[in-house]
Amino acid sequence: MVHPFTISVDPAILKNLQDRLASTRWPDQVDNEQWQAGTNEAYLQQLCTYWQHDFDWKKQQDYLNTFSHFKATIDNYGLHFIHQKGEGNQSIPLLMTHGWPDSFVRFLKIIPLLTKADENGLSFDVIVPSIPGHGFSDIPTETGMNNKQIASLFAKLMTDELGYTKFMAHGGDAGSEITEQIALYHADSLLGIHLTDIPYHHIIVTDETKLGRNEKKYKEDVTQWQQTEGAYNAVQSTKPQTLAYGLNDSPAGLAAWIIEKFYAWSDCDGDLESCFTKDELVTNITIYWVTQTINSSFRRYRETMTDMMQEMFNPLQKLNPFDKTGTKPNVPTAVAQFQTDLLPPQDFANQFFSIHQWNKMPKGGHFAAMEQPDLLADDIRAFVRTLKVATP
Incomplete structure (x- = not known):
């Protein structure tokens, strides 16, 4: 069952948020001007001051509600999503799945670019769900x-709910992992998939003796990245509950944890607001705060780690969630590689996906739909035009 949904936050929650921001107890900081030890305190203080005194949630809430929001009850679970219809005479359904630590707001800039008809009347019906436990x-x-x-x-x-017999699917970050699972288990419903990441578990679980020189170099790069940038993943996939107590209680702590990833993973060259406005950053953080979903967003990491350990150490168990590991779905796949994302060699990715298009973008980072929505929209359109369904 699908019904319209309107975002509405209790003013008491917002008042409590302001009070908590006002009473933040700040730690010391040594040698962290370039964020090398984590979130820079001066910038975080500036952002939290803006959040407390100048950020207008009501204005942002009104903007969010200009999109068509719904909730559906599926298997007794309440799923929030945006469903924005295309304007063209041929409109292709496109499921877009966000990642972490963003939310459905990842796609707000790109939705109007995709729902607009091109010169041939091609557009997209864009469906953006909030991952369970998010938003x-x-x-x-x-x-x-x-x-x-x-x-x-x-x-x-x-x-079942929206009545599309076939659809496209796009994902980045966690969205790429979920989109891959759709391709593995629901291929008959797909026209094609478009990714900005290749799920990293493939390189981790692959026997190193089966890797070529380029793949080994990629695995070394992934290992180095995990050692320098992956502490969040180690915590969220093993002991998320411990971390959640602090972040669910402190808005400054929550903001620090989230914006550090926007800083490190975007193509911002040390200037976070060259990619995102304060309103964009704070809107995303506020959604986590008012819904109290930082802990539940972590739990997907633990689920993924549990599944990966199952795949690596007990792959023959009948209930293995990766029981189609090694299966290459016959679903046309496009990959857009943005500048700051670490992707494997194309030949390695082609072992797991039917790669039809692989484009390296001239700029942009991990949050591509927020950073370079025009480039991403153009790449999706270019891919869809190569598919027979896209011929008007």
Whole structure:
């Protein structure tokens, strides 16, 4: 069952947020001007001051509500999503899945670019769900909401609830993992998939003796990245509950944890606001705060780690969530490689995806739809035009 949804936050929650920001207890800082030890204190103080005194949630809430929001009950789970219809005479359904630590706001800039008709009348019906445990989707109350289960919910949303027999799917970050699971288990419903990341578990679980020189170099790069940038992943995939107590209680702590990733993963060259406005950053953080979903957003990491350990150490168990590992879905796949993302060699990715298009972008980072929405929209359109369904 699908029904319209309007974002509305209790003013008491916003007042409590301002009070907590005002009483922030700041730590010391040594040698961190370039964010080398984590979030820079001066910038975080500036952002939190803006959040407390100048940020207008009501204005942002009104903007968010200009999009068509809905909630669907699927398998007794409440799933929030945007469903924005295309303007063209041929409009292709496109499921777009966000990642972490962003939210459905990742796609707000690109939605109007995709729903607009091109010179041939081609547009997209854009569907942007909030991953379970994120934003305004329900918080799962049991374990087991892994990427495979999320993929099943999204596929049912598209086919059973919205009535699309075939659709395109795009994902970045966690969205790439979920999109891959849709391709593995719901290929009959897909026209094609478009990714900005290749799920990293492939290189981790692949026997190193089977890797070529370029693949080994990529695995070394991934290992180095994990050692220098991956501490968040280690915590969120093993002991997320411990971290959640602090971040669910401190808005400054929550902001620090989230914006450090926007700083490190975007193509901002040391200037965060060259890619994102304060309003964009704070709107995303506020959604995590008012919905109290930072902990539930972490749990997907733990689910993924549990599944990866199953794949690596007990792959023959019947309930293995990666029981199609090694299966290459026959779904046309496009990859857009943005500047700051670490992707494997194309030949390695082609072992797991039917790569039809692989383009390296001249600029942009991990949050491509927010940083370079025009480039990403053009790449999606270019890919869809190569598919027979896209011929007007």
